[in-house]
Amino acid sequence: MIRLEAITREYFMGDVEIRALDDIHLTIQRGEFLSIMGPSGSGKSTLLNILGVLDQPSSGSYYLEDVDITQLRDKELAQVRNRHFGFIFQSYNLFPELSALENVMVPLMYAGKPRSERIRRAEELLASVGMGHRLKHLPTQLSGGEQQRVAIARALANNPTLILADEPTGNLATDQGAEIMNILQDLNAQGTTVVIVTHDPSISTYGKRLIKLRDGAIVEDQAIAEIKKEA
Ligand SMILES: Nc1ncnc2c1ncn2[C@@H]1O[C@H](COP(=O)(O)OP(=O)(O)O)[C@@H](O)[C@H]1O
Numbered sequence: 001m002i003r004l005e006a007i008t009r010e011y012f013m014g015d016v017e018i019r020a021l022d023d024i025h026l027t028i029q030r031g032e033f034l035s036i037m038g039p040s041g042s043g044k045s046t047l048l049n050i051l052g053v054l055d056q057p058s059s060g061s062y063y064l065e066d067v068d069i070t071q072l073r074d075k076e077l078a079q080v081r082n083r084h085f086g087f088i089f090q091s092y093n094l095f096p097e098l099s100a101l102e103n104v105m106v107p108l109m110y111a112g113k114p115r116s117e118r119i120r121r122a123e124e125l126l127a128s129v130g131m132g133h134r135l136k137h138l139p140t141q142l143s144g145g146e147q148q149r150v151a152i153a154r155a156l157a158n159n160p161t162l163i164l165a166d167e168p169t170g171n172l173a174t175d176q177g178a179e180i181m182n183i184l185q186d187l188n189a190q191g192t193t194v195v196i197v198t199h200d201p202s203i204s205t206y207g208k209r210l211i212k213l214r215d216g217a218i219v220e221d222q223a224i225a226e227i228k229k230e231a
């Protein structure tokens with residue numbers, strides 16, 4: 001599904017070059033559930049943002065279904081993002097003035113769906129993440145775990161093939177984090193490819209495969225089943 005070849009990402013701070021990603025080679029198959037771990041500053045978010053086409057590499061190639069998307073123009077990249085990817089962030093990033101239902105309706109509006117269909121689909125998505133009883137609530141009237149479930153429903157609105165989540169449980173208590181991971185696991189079982197960034201080892205084991213980053217490079221790449229066998 002995705003193939004990264006020799007990806008680098010450099011930032012310049014005045015004269016100082018920061019190499020956030022250094023020669024990343026990574027293949028992600030359809031149906032995978034990949035966790036990315038590593039110390040703070042190791043390049044996890046940079047890698048996730050490049051995978052989600054929120055950021056462009058300094059060099060290297062990114063093949064999505066065998067198309068090198070580093071060659072596409074901004075408008076085409078936006079289309080790739082909207083059609084293929086769903087994003088989940090640590091801080092939920094809901095629109096504060098919109099209800100749970102309205103938050104989930106936003107991407108359906110951008111996709112040009114008529115209002116009646118937007119409402120029906122948003123209700124269905126919220127019910128699927130256990131939020132069918134909180135349609136009219138504003139984000140401030142919801143717990144962190146509930147807000148993240150609304151954010152997941154919104155990320156699913158346009159049937160993404162790939163879910164990208166940066167520390168999705170980072171602000172949540174253990175039990176609420178486990179609920180979020182169970183939802184992501186169910187989605188993966190239904191065929192959605194999932195990539196998460198976490199620094200919590202217990203969260204990373206919900207996935208099927210774990211890569212570890214250090215100083216912008218992949219230093220480990222293992223199946224979770226293998227890791228559990230060794231433990
Ligand atoms: N916009 C930016 N400008 C300059 N340096 C950045 C920028 N974003 C990230 N970096 C640097 O790149 C490295 C990797 O950052 P990041 O991917 O956010 O790490 P992580 O998510 O693993 O904590 C860090 O050294 C960070 O300071």
Ligand SMILES: [Mg+2]
Nearest residue numbers: 044045046166
């Ligand atoms: Mg980060």
